[in-house]
Amino acid sequence: MNGAESLVRTLVAGGVDVCFANPGTSEMHFVAALDRVEGMRCVLGLFEGIVTGAADGYYRMKGTPASTLLHLGPGLANGLANLHNAKKANSGIVNVVGQHATFHLGYNAPLTSDIEGLARPMSGWVRSSPDATSVARDGAEAIAAASGQPPKVATLILPADTAWNEASGIAQVPAAEQRAGFSPQAVEDAARALRSGEQSMLLLTGSALTEKGLALAARISGKTGCKVLSQTYNPRMARGRGRFFVERIPYVVEAALPVLKDFRHIVLVEAADPVSFFGYPNKPSRLRPEGCAVHHMCETGDNSVAALEALADALGAKETDARPQKLVDLVKPTGALTHASIAMAIACAIPENAIVVDESVTTGRGFFPPTAAAAPHDWLQNMGGSIGFSTPVSTGAAVACPDRKVICMVGDGSAMYTLQSLWTQARENLDVTTVVFANRTYQILRGEFTGVEAGEPCLLYTSRCV
Numbered sequence: 453m454n455g456a457e458s459l460v461r462t463l464v465a466g467g468v469d470v471c472f473a474n475p476g477t478s479e480m481h482f483v484a485a486l487d488r489v490e491g492m493r494c495v496l497g498l499f500e501g502i503v504t505g506a507a508d509g510y511y512r513m514k515g516t517p518a519s520t521l522l523h524l525g526p527g528l529a530n531g532l533a534n535l536h537n538a539k540k541a542n543s544g545i546v547n548v549v550g551q552h553a554t555f556h557l558g559y560n561a562p563l564t565s566d567i568e569g570l571a572r573p574m575s576g577w578v579r580s581s582p583d584a585t586s587v588a589r590d591g592a593e594a595i596a597a598a599s600g601q602p603p604k605v606a607t608l609i610l611p612a613d614t615a616w617n618e619a620s621g622i623a624q625v626p627a628a629e630q631r632a633g634f635s636p637q638a639v640e641d642a643a644r645a646l647r648s649g650e651q652s653m654l655l656l657t658g659s660a661l662t663e664k665g666l667a668l669a670a671r672i673s674g675k676t677g678c679k680v681l682s683q684t685y686n687p688r689m690a691r692g693r694g695r696f697f698v699e700r701i702p703y704v705v706e707a708a709l710p711v712l713k714d715f716r717h718i719v720l721v722e723a724a725d726p727v728s729f730f731g732y733p734n735k736p737s738r739l740r741p742e743g744c745a746v747h748h749m750c751e752t753g754d755n756s757v758a759a760l761e762a763l764a765d766a767l768g769a770k771e772t773d774a775r776p777q778k779l780v781d782l783v784k785p786t787g788a789l790t791h792a793s794i795a796m797a798i799a800c801a802i803p804e805n806a807i808v809v810d811e812s813v814t815t816g817r818g819f820f821p822p823t824a825a826a827a828p829h830d831w832l833q834n835m836g837g838s839i840g841f842s843t844p845v846s847t848g849a850a851v852a853c854p855d856r857k858v859i860c861m862v863g864d865g866s867a868m869y870t871l872q873s874l875w876t877q878a879r880e881n882l883d884v885t886t887v888v889f890a891n892r893t894y895q896i897l898r899g900e901f902t903g904v905e906a907g908e909p910c911l912l913y914t915s916r917c918v
């Protein structure tokens with residue numbers, strides 16, 4: 453067995469059985485091993501941003517990592533923007549990057565570069581395998597890093613000769629770092645804040661936005677009167693009829709400040725202390741009001757459902773305390789396409805158990821209230837702000853969940869970054885419906901132009917294509 457085969461067999465034995473790939477010469481032995489070893493599905497992407505974004509979408513829906521296969525430094529560099537988005541979403545990925553054979557590295561051939569240096573900022577774990585007998589063990593450790601809590605983008609760099617030289621077999625995956633549980637003192641502190649009678653808010657993200665976490669938040673809100681909101685962007689949120697509907701903190705600073713201005717306590721459940729997306733002249737970066745106390749109940753990787761359960765118990769909040777919510781009546785729209793009628797049309801069309809990937813940018817600012825009344829679904833958002841995320845993430849989500857309909861909602865500008873996803877979706881026969889909002893402009897940048905006080909929007913962002 454060569455090194456490549458020892459790695460692929462280790463991946464399959466470790467539960468990593470999908471590889472999103474765009475390989476080249478230095479990865480050919482790995483490709484041959486992918487072909488040879490039973491149980492590994494190889495999915496080709498025609499640009500590395502598709503590969504890394506698909507691995508992000510796969511993790512978000514499956515909860516276990518896929519692997520990638522990228523071609524040296526430039527292949528990795530092409531995939532970095534969506535690795536950045538994946539890292540911000542806390543998605544685990546076994547990110548395999550080919551490298552020149554160790555004996556060839558000193559010759560500075562055209563594709564030579566500092567792969568570790570490129571990988572580090574967008575990874576939580578980086579290793580170059582030194583030789584073929586180490587590859588399986590390094591792969592097993594990468595799986596553990598990608599599967600732990602919090603999960604990591606684990607970048608494993610594979611010199612070509614480590615793939616073709618003789619290996620010594622497969623390796624067992626070491627125990628992954630597990631969810632740390634939660635801090636009972638932090639729950640007690642949160643309970644004190646919510647009992648104080650002062651205006652309080654639970655701010656949720658991560659696993660707090662599962663159906664279970666939301667139901668607990670509904671009980672707590674019903675019992676104490678606290679407001680429940682989610683971050684502006686969330687990796688995955690359970691939504692639709694029968695689920696507790698939470699609004700997001702608005703993206704626009706002028707809209708976010710009035711929403712937050714009266715709170716005296718914010719209890720963070722995996723969420724970050726809210727900040728604006730950008731810094732603007734004469735606008736605050738922190739969005740909470742002065743004097744508002746922040747209670748860090750759960751960090752990323754904590755078991756926030758268990759913490760919310762403990763909080764509900766501490767407050768005596770029962771299932772019957774959850775209050776019914778008034779949802780928008782869904783009526784199939786007719787007439788002109790407006791933002792409101794598009795929102796309603798989408799809310800009417802979302803089928804049961806769909807996965808909605810949202811990169812709708814300005815068209816989608818009003819999508820949340822009507823879609824809260826849609827059939828139950830999951831809603832995925834861009835966590836790193838680098839556009840071109842939704843079509844690859846939809847691809848990976850569809851590979852992870854072949855029985856679920858995926859709806860990709862994307863602005864026309866964002867769609868143009870990673871349009872090659874459609875080729876993979878067609879080739880793999882994936883059930884993805886892509887809706888492109890063709891306003892023929894980078895509409896958001898008009899508002900941002902004014903927001904940063906740069907004067908009148910310039911031609912670059914306002915000219916329409918014909």
Ligand SMILES: Cc1ncc(C[n+]2csc(CCOP(=O)(O)OP(=O)(O)O)c2C)c(N)n1
Nearest residue numbers: 813814838839863864865866893894895896
């Ligand atoms: C990688 C990257 N490049 C550029 C940007 C800046 N940016 C943010 S939104 C946007 C355009 C979005 O256009 P579109 O998808 O058509 O949505 P619209 O604003 O028209 O609603 C750009 C260029 C970004 N966020 N990420």
Ligand SMILES: [Mg+2]
Nearest residue numbers: 863864865893
């Ligand atoms: Mg647009």
